[in-house]
Amino acid sequence: ISSDIQSSNKTAISAYIASLLDFNKIKIHYLKLNPALSVQLGLLAPQAVGEAFITFDGGQLDKDVGILERSLSYPLSKKSCLTLGQAIDTINVSEANSKDCCFEFLSMDDHLVQYIVNHIKSFSEESEDIMVIEIGGSITELGGQAFCKAVSKLEPRSCHHIFVGDNKQNFFNSINSADLDLFIQFDDQQRQRGMHIEDLILTQINQLISKQLKVKMAQVNLEHTCLHSPFNQKFTKQIQVAIVGRYIQNPAAYMSILDALYTAAQFNQISISLKFIQSLYLNENNVDENLKDVDAIIIPGGFGQCGLEGKITAIKYARTKKIPMLGICLGFQLTIIEFARNVCGMTGANTTEIDPNCEYPVIDKLHEIICGLTGECAQSQKKFQEISYNKYFGMNLGDCVINPIKGTIAAECFNEDKKERHWHSYAVNMKFWQKLAEKGLIAAVWDQTNNIVVGVEIKDHPFFVAYQFHPEFKSDYGQPRKIFEQFVTTAHNLLDKKSKNTNKQ
Template structure:
């Protein structure tokens, strides 16, 4: 029978419930258990797909095309496992399902209520995510006491009664603030948070204490007594240099004992490889500087997966990744050289909208002309085609119809036009209520023989990467591009997936998002190769 670990948070948000959940999952996975994870978001949005990156950070895309919270990306990166749409759901999805079922007569005319109907829907989704796993770790977004979280708390309470109590565990992540003026750590906020949790009907079995200061033994004992938790189940969680240190810190804190005792099983993780990779992150032998060109630099959570993908590559190459954050709008004002400087490589990330595009084009031209290693992702690939058409092929009005709907040379066009022209029916597209069609989720591609893409991925044939975009490279320009030295090095059912420049040491653009499949233990091949090229010594 699957064992369930529910992770809740108290006092305030952004305490690191996601990293706590992923770290516990990692420990269990490295102990030989089949582990999966579930993120429950109490907001009413159906998913974060239409939310601003300034509001919510990055949208993480699963292999089956679900647009999810960025915590799902952390889960995959920690447990080195592909998750799906069933590993994340929101209040919006729950109510959408309940109302749809009611409209179709699924409740046989009954009055629909939060208890039992909404709670039952939540439980069904939790049980569905648990199938074929030894453990399911469930993170509930928000904090204890939030009104929107109450139906989920009731579902957690009910599951404990439906199953053997030893098959469920409640872990509460809470803040132990240090009051500088008093010179003391204060436990009262956590005590009140646990009291609220118990008032709802949930008693935590473990307390994970986020703190900036080391917790004295006496304070841990006070927390254990006041919160009715075993002394060895009060786990300190201080700040870490790297999020990947957290599982190792938890093991040092003695988390294995309360987990083993509660579930009555032996938990003995093999963290040797993990420990080596973490050491490479903290004390690397080499270092490189990547010019990261984007427009959401005031909120770097918008590029969370890509930043982590670079860290993964650095860990495997024993190389520190220094990121030179290059605001594309600043490049428009002062030029690429002033902003990019002596960076070892240039990365142009994905994005939507016209703002900052000219600066990205300048950065691409700078990397191309100065033979600097370049990786363009999604929009970064599309703009590399636009730049090449304008400055090498001499098509001065080449553009994407995202930025100029009436351009006479639409080298980048809407995916709808590809579908109309090709009759292709195998695309997993998503029609947004806002009117746009997107290519979402995992698709196969085959690298061109002898290409840099093949050198990175290998010669095994077909590979899979994830997408999230509305626009595609127009294949009508493929012949002209290749005649001028830009080759199409990856394709998927007629769609252009990757381009390279023949006479450049390493210039690659990919339509997919390689960062979505990069994990600490298995870095993405094209990001790994990009960092290798950046680290090449003259």
Template sequence: MRYIFVTGGVVSSLGKGVASASLGALLRARGYKVTAVKIDPYINIDAGTMRPYEHGEVFVTASGAETDLDIGNYERFLDLDIPVGSNITTGQVYLEVIRRERAGDYLSQTVQVIPHVTDEIKRRIRAAGENAGAEIVLIEVGGTVGDIESLPFLEAIRQFRFDEGDDKVLYLHLTLVPYLGTSNEFKTKPTQHSVATLRSVGISPDIVMVRSKEKLPSDITRKIALFTSVRENRVFSSYDVNHVYEVPLALEEQGLGKAVEDLLGLERTHPNLGVWQNAVRVIKHPQREVTIAIAGKYTAMPDAYLSMLESLTHAGIANDARVNIKWINAEELREGDLEEQLGDADGILVPGGFGIRGIEGKIRAAEYARTRLTPYLGICLGMQIAVIEYARHVAGIEGANSGEFDEYAPHKVIDLMPEQLEMDGMGGTMRLGDWPMQLKAGSTIAALYGIPQGGTVRERHRHRFEVNPAYTAQLQAAGLEISGVTPGVAGRGAGLVESIEIPGHPFFVALQAHPEFKSRPMRPSPPFAGFVAAALAGKEGGRAVASPVNADAVEANAAQGNAEA
């Protein structure tokens, strides 16, 4: 295996994840087996208990790991499922070292950061590459060079070149070149200091990638090369673009792929970048456009809904359309404001989330979509919201609510899953990862997945509450269609409710799962693609016909679901 380590300097949130994912896309386009690892220097075991406003979304892998959102970028750009163990945190590393010390694995030794902690870090990086069967492993080190918490990880990656050899290891450093409008010049001093700090821990970068507002002029590139001792043709400009899917093309145009081939001794190969070229074409020059209202509570932090936003972009690409987002703060959505806030939306989406804040506003959004025949897509909590609204206003179940919001509600149509009652602690204890969904023949969602006759597909989950089976018969009698269930759940009758829809509505579909986690630019999520198609049809005065947007991908998903159900 070859290893590419990506570090960052000057400031956080420069875009190391997108840079790493873009480089991975260029290598994948050359036919290499690539995987990616994200190192997070925080002491949390995983990202599952973090606040979305501070950290962004929690991305869930197929194996059920709750990870940093950059893992989602890797999956979307590389078009693969990142295997277990690819999000390494300080908490995981120290927990394992302490466990081994207590078990006597280090008898007679003084356990120290070097070599015990650094050896565990290196073991985890190698294991992630082996689990993926990768030829090239991309490793992003979170934080910035100079952070105290990053030092053990930087020492570990420094040792990699000593362990593996020069031709097996590459260091890429991402830094910032600010532009001062008052003096009309790019300032390279932060980059010089950042590289000097990296060298102080024993790592000399092979490639310097610079974040800037605009593409750097050649004289600035030469200056950076001179002061960082990196060849000029290995200094790359990661300048601002309209959408992240332009980044791989911009970096390939500058020669990043060829530089990596040379540094790692890889064969020169012409990449196939058709997927990215088509995505950028649609994003820049769409044939149509549509407006989707998102009624959520983390609207001030869009990264909390990153995968969902990307899925809408993918759906737009599939429909040759630009998807405009209208953010609706569910906490402020009042009865008298519905028409003003939602009336110009072509579709309404209620995303997942936790806690009682904004719940009544989300219920109003679902009711508006149902009664105004506006296309609706509910994701996880968005499905539970739709069930509560339908129970209250159609099925006549007065006081219907979720046990999450009101444990004394007279009718908990949404309640805690029985197995959750036995759980101890909060981290990693939800229903997580890939689970099968048995889709009802003739339903809208079955048609979206390309199996109108019914069948099983798999989607990722992250929840503790579900539709209470004690109320499903009453809801169905009132006209709500349960179009998907979890098959084969012992002692649970028809199984957990996985999806619902309203017959006769132009498009009213909601899922307990998070299909956004499996959506890719080249393989958009069927529910999202169908939702955007329905919104476009409603805007244009027609009605969408539920059909899969990528038959091969849908068939593969269905085959996997049937095999593993």
């Protein structure tokens, strides 16, 4: 699936095909070929490229992989995205580590293209019959052309191909079409005639399933689609949710959170209006002006020092005004800091990521916290972290087991699947936990070894929760996550109760 222009149509089409096949119990592989020269997508600026999506096995991938995974009933692996930079980097590293180099120099046509081909073929070792390959960006770019050459090298005798092009002219010229079964064309004229994407490809999917998989079409349901627009539906029940973050100029930086939020609202027939608040400029003097009309607040993840104090101000406002709040990753760490400062009297409490010499380092490097544990706790934790630390350079990355505590909101929402996506190298400094707990901070979720707190709540508040992990990365367009459902329904119930009290007066 490719295009001669940069557009989001390709991902929408990929998600449609994958979702339709999944709905009919046909499992697929997905591969996003990204022409970027970047190697570590998790280090890119979210305000520029959007979020990095974390897979169950620790991959930091293109956000489009998240869209595909939310369209499916099963997770995708870290093999599901390959950038041009990663391919080049792997080839260069292989050459540098080779003791017996069998070629004089590396070339794009031979070694780079062949590496891409081998990466695609590596999926064939698994049992799935269909693979959806999306070539990102534009195929008029050099990176796109390299991917097109790799795709054209796939042996037509070993697999059947369907190429989907958005504006076919340059796409047709870029790929040798001699052995292709089908071409599907989406151009401006067809869009102007009001033709829907699903109408165009239903016949082709029909042919694919019946011809290649030998499945009777009477047994296949073609009505399912993930391309409808449920998020645009309006309901009588409405709430306003504030996203207090650093990257609000690009909502794609919080794509998984927004999708999880909208899905939960949709299933509960609640309309959501979003209010993006730049944490850089939020302070005690203007917090009431910015947040007084919102019904709920989300403090998302992020990196660096910019805007942290604004987020802490928003967390304090949510806690004291009893506004439903959900903190995620960095939002969790800042919730710990806010509580330590304003409830426990630990003036100057901070994270060592920002202030290594602070008086109360309530958030510290994960590695330092593990080294500070003693006895059996230390042995179990260090054994658990050893592989993760060596593999991910001191980070908890990917699916990790969590232990929700009975009687908490977390136990209601995470008890079915006790694995959650993590992406962090800092954690709660357990040396200070006793003081936090004595003042009312509840340990709602512990890590796999029950040594480090990864989720907190407080009493006497309708919904004040924060988690070190990312529940949004395991969200699903077809079934909302309970934590987001409780978040939106609690916000609406409080608003409804407030409205009724106002009417009585």
